[in-house]
Amino acid sequence: MLEVEVANFSISPMGYALILKPVHQRRVVPMFIGAAEMNAIANAKDGVKPERPLTHDLASHLLKEAGARVEKVFIHKYNDGIFYARLFLELNDAVQGMKISEIDARPSDGVALALRFSAPIFMAEHVYELTSVEPEQMIEPAGEAVEEDLLDEEKESLINALMEELNETVIENAPFQSRLDVLKQKLGQAIQTENYEEAARLRDEISNIENEF
Structure with missing residues (x-):
């Protein structure tokens, strides 16, 4: 199991890609996601708080109000072009005390929530070996221009x-x-x-x- 971080964003003919990179590895994993999810991840990564809470902001607020927090996200599977993830929640149970609950989640949602809780993101080694590429293979690094585009609420998805x-x-x-x-x-x-x-x-x-x- 490798700990990964949000390294960058990228644009390809298929749309926006989230670039995940293990802490001590060179190769990166591009993960294509929707514009709304990219916006949520970019906001959390840059510490941007919209005037009105978006979906992932609302979800994190609800978890906090319920006394829960995201412990970690684990991207554990890749099949037919789809990544699969598990979201681990730390819950405050009135009877059992603190316990961990594990639920299915889209990786993009998991990453967006993990960043809002400063929780680590992990990836199975076999998923990394199967999907990672050299950084030079990425089509077009996004950089600040793309992040600004994502943060503009007037832009169409x-x-x-x-x-x-x-x-x-x-x-x-x-x-x-x-x-x-x-x-x-x-x-x-x-x-x-x-x-x-x-x-x-x-x-x-x-x-x-x-x-x-």
Whole structure:
């Protein structure tokens, strides 16, 4: 089990990527996530507190009010393009005292909450070996420009922008239009669940159909 930290953000043709790096390793793990989750992680990493609490801010407030805290996050599995994580909560039980509860969580949600509790983030070694790349392989480091873009609440989310772009093309052929609608719906679902390998496949299939016209 390796302790990892949020090293940077990156942009790729698939969208925003969270870059996780083990404390004493060179290779990094890119994890594609939604714009809202990236915003939440960037806020927590930079100590930015929005005027109104966002989803992860509200979740952390509720945990604190209930006497609970995030102890750690463990990214333990990678399968078919999807990362899986476990969130460990320290709960104050009136009968048993302090106890640890373990629940499933998306890695992006786990990281966003862990940062708000200054809790460590861990990754299984086999997941790291399977998904890590050299830093030079990253397409485009994000840096300050991307973080500023993420923190601008007036910016449209990456997902909405992608779906709007896909919906701009009007195809008169009904069978193809029906098929495109189904594919676009599946693409939206793949992005929402952070299954970016499936999203890439669907994106290519959509492009192939649109290029026929």
